[in-house]
Amino acid sequence: MTWGWIQGGHLLVKRVLHTIAVNTPVAVYGNAPELAIHLRAWCRTQGHAIEIAKTTGGPVAVIHRGSAEVGRWRGAESTGDATIPEEQAHAYWGLAGRSATVEAGAPTFNFPLDTRVEVWAKEVAKLYAQAAAAQWNPATAIPWEEPFDLHDEVEDAVVQVMTYLIENETAALVIPARFASQIHPHFREVMQLLAIQAADEARHIDVFTRRALLRRPKLGLSTAGGQSSLKTLIDETDFALSAMLLSVLGEGSFLTLLWFLQQYAPDPVTRQIARLVGQDEARHVTFGIAHLTQHVQKDPMLLGRLADAIERRHDILANTAGLNEEVFDALVLIAAGSWEPEALRIGWNKVQILIADMNQGRIHRLCKVGFDEASAQVLSALHTRNFM
Template sequence: MTPAASVDLAGLGFDEGAHVLLRRALVPLRPGARLAVDGRHPQLRVHLPAWCRANGHRVEWSGPTPVIVRGDRDDQRWLGAVRAGSPGPGSVDPRPASGWGLAARGSLVEEGGPEVHFDLEERDLVWAAVAPRLYAHAANRQWSPDTAVDWHAPVDLPDDIEAAVVQVMTYLVENEQAALLVPARFLGRIHPHFREVVQLLAVQVADEARHMEVFTRRALLRSPTLGSSSAGGRASLWTLVQESDFSLTSFLLSVLGEGTFVDLLAFLVAHAPDPVTRRVAWLAMQDERRHVLFGVAHLAEQSRVDPGLRDRLRDRLRDRLRAAVERRHDALLDTAGLNDDVSDALLVLAAGGWDPASIASGHRRVQALRQAMDDGRRRRLERLGFPADEAAELSALHTRNFM
């Protein structure tokens, strides 16, 4: 029978990629079709039959040129394969198979791979329709601490004002360390099928790492040391890191904590005494707004699929705060309010002077900040479906350490 096609391997051996040319030549042929193989490699007579046997084909040597008879078992290994959903974000599988493991969404998954189980492998536990768009936005808005901030801008502040900046920056670094650890803990727990959520959280970790860097660099720009860290502040932040439920963490960190943090950064943008402080606060604020948006969007979708979520969020928050108070009963002053060093530093920055009138003005501005934080928390809670009175109650229960 005359071969239906031919392929010329020239002097190419199977250890050099000859099989790639053979596969390509066999793809359009039907089972039983014949492929003539020209080749000069000295081991062709040995390697060609071995490769054909492994791939379900047969070789005929009716002359100097071998002929491959295409078998019907070439794709046998893929007979039980299934598609891991669709590659686009619009058709995310509600519960991707554990056998898909690390397979790319939309790929053809061969049977027999490891069964990989993830803690968060249901769409409704982690998904938000806005995640793909937020990730694209986040990827396009990455910035470099070296180039996004003019570290040579004039910063010539009085020692007491510089000390206030250093204290606030120290507090920001502490909060951002917690905000980095929280999403980092979930990265390995989410099924890779929900890749946009994983990617978004990974970018969020990178965001917080940058924030820590620029806040630290600003603190040490004119000072050899950082400011103080209160026991109550650290204990409050640690309760965030300890939370293991993804939705509850989104509620505590994004809806309450980082939402409040955005107000604080906006306050610093308005009252920064130098351009470097203003710039690092503004850059961080843009990132934090995106973090809050994902948390609120995720919880809004959760509330639609789980009507009982709001009750659990409310009860868990109350339990968390009550437990935190019990753990920190011997540090009640810190627990009941913001670290005095930080609170005073914010007042000094808002005052802009040391005369009584300026200090009184700074105090009013800090009080207005606290009110803005409370108003923002209420709005986000009401957006999630909490009645106004309950939103007010939950906002009042939020830790006064801001985050």
């Protein structure tokens, strides 16, 4: 046989060695000039014994297969089962996929969220698959061209609500994007879910912006109180506490707001946006509740930390305005649909019902995570008036 070692010849030798028992001799033939030198070096790294032939005309060398444990893969580590993650992921597993064999000496990485209890939920793979299947195209999923007539002030109200939604969505993008980079890749489904959640939020920012600018040259008002509320979310660096504040309470309240907007949207574009965004948000809330519930079951002390985080945030925001008046008024006008006093009265009542529904939703979700009804009521009442 004529072949060169560095031209893939080693694959033939490896292939044969894989099929035979330890210590079985294999004769290697070939006529590449440096073949014997390459074979010797390779066998040394792989832990195989080798005799170089002294005569010409026969095999170049005879290799005796060594034990699989010697050589380059000595000390290699398995990263566990392909489907079920370990309790603790190790820094030296690095970027390797779950169930890969990692060569000894691979670099260590710093992924601070490296335990299953902190990040995992048994539903996570299913939620990721649902999210991947449910991605929608903003260009085609929204009826941008559909004609509609709106009173100028109702259009302004829609623009104001969109302005508010955009900054909330921006916080909701930044936070999972940051945590995605802190999750140990061993828990890849969580990392993937957070990445697709960030992509959902990117799409939400896109469609809210496009709706706001559909008939107006610029956005509305962004208040100090609204941004202060969102800053407390961004400033929370603990994954569990952030999941409570952002996903369970914030996105949970937003879900109710999106249903409200879907119901009372004054135009087909806003209605369809609220419907599609609401579907995405429901997944975000589901994951937040799922992993916190499972975390609390393993570590009941977490409930106290979650309650403290809600109280702390309330105290920080105690002197801010909460929901901006412009957003509140815009929601009333959207729900009223006109400036008739009776319509405005009904619109105002609908917004009161919205706020009560949000509160009920938060209490329900807090109970799911593990709080008793009375604590859930107290904690829900402490939630930011900015909704998110």
